[in-house]
Amino acid sequence: MDDLFGDQPGDTGRREELAAGAVVLRGRALPADALLSALDAVVAAAPFRNMVTPGGFTMSVAMTNCGAAGWVTDRRGYRYDAVDPESGRPWPDMPKPFLELACAAAAEAGYPDFVPDACLINRYQPGARLSLHQDRNERDYDQPIVSVSLGLPAMFQFGGLERSDPVRKVPLRHGDVVVWGGPSRLFYHGIPVLKDGEHPAVGRVRFNLTFRKAL
Numbered sequence: 454m455d456d457l458f459g460d461q462p463g464d465t466g467r468r469e470e471l472a473a474g475a476v477v478l479r480g481r482a483l484p485a486d487a488l489l490s491a492l493d494a495v496v497a498a499a500p501f502r503n504m505v506t507p508g509g510f511t512m513s514v515a516m517t518n519c520g521a522a523g524w525v526t527d528r529r530g531y532r533y534d535a536v537d538p539e540s541g542r543p544w545p546d547m548p549k550p551f552l553e554l555a556c557a558a559a560a561e562a563g564y565p566d567f568v569p570d571a572c573l574i575n576r577y578q579p580g581a582r583l584s585l586h587q588d589r590n591e592r593d594y595d596q597p598i599v600s601v602s603l604g605l606p607a608m609f610q611f612g613g614l615e616r617s618d619p620v621r622k623v624p625l626r627h628g629d630v631v632v633w634g635g636p637s638r639l640f641y642h643g644i645p646v647l648k649d650g651e652h653p654a655v656g657r658v659r660f661n662l663t664f665r666k667a668l
């Protein structure tokens with residue numbers, strides 16, 4: 454199997470069961486050229502911004518969205534909105550390479566009917582972090598979340614259904630795709646401070662795309 458991907462790092466093409474319902478598809482987003490060009494187009498229409506939490510903290514992770522709904526936070530709370538609050542316009546359409554990858558990965562993981570309507574795009578520069586949280590702003594927790602990592606590697610942390618549950622660490626690298634469904638859908642998770650580095654194709658940054666059925 455790995456022979457088919459001779460130009461990619463060793464574990465590409467491998468499928469790892471991280472936890473009940475959580476599947477990593479190593480290197481599933483490679484080659485990432487079409488995704489990265491589509492990302493540029495989304496960001497040109499809806500630039501990255503550091504949003505403010507309801508508690509008044511500016512997030513170190515910069516975010517934008519594409520699709521029918523986008524995840525936003527401000528002093529009023531967390532929610533999905535059809536409109537980019539910075540521009541007053543709808544979020545950019547979900548690019549075809551995004552949608553195709555998300556649907557194919559979900560189908561491989563056992564969710565053949567998954568069609569995302571929201572894609573939250575996170576940008577981590579060295580030093581950025583995302584503290585332990587659950588994703589609970591979506592309507593239907595029976596729908597999985599598909600995440601795609603691009604650029605610098607990160608040590609992803611995930612626990613269980615309680616904030617106090619023990620945490621496991623998993624490296625997520627350029628091209629890795631993870632499908633979070635079933636019991637893992639509401640697991641606490643986060644990204645500790647991103648280490649500095651330089652990715653040959655992406656630069657000094659990590660992007661994460663999370664595909665959701667929000668509405």
Ligand code: MD3
Nearest residue numbers: 575588598600633637638640642661663
């Ligand atoms: C486990 N993003 O956007 S991706 C987020 O790398 C988020 O930017 C992280 O957490 C990132 O909400 C982690 C992996 C991930 C995404 C969603 C999940 C893991 C998840 C939802 C439920 C359980």
Ligand code: FE
Nearest residue numbers: 586587588642
């Ligand atoms: Fe999350």
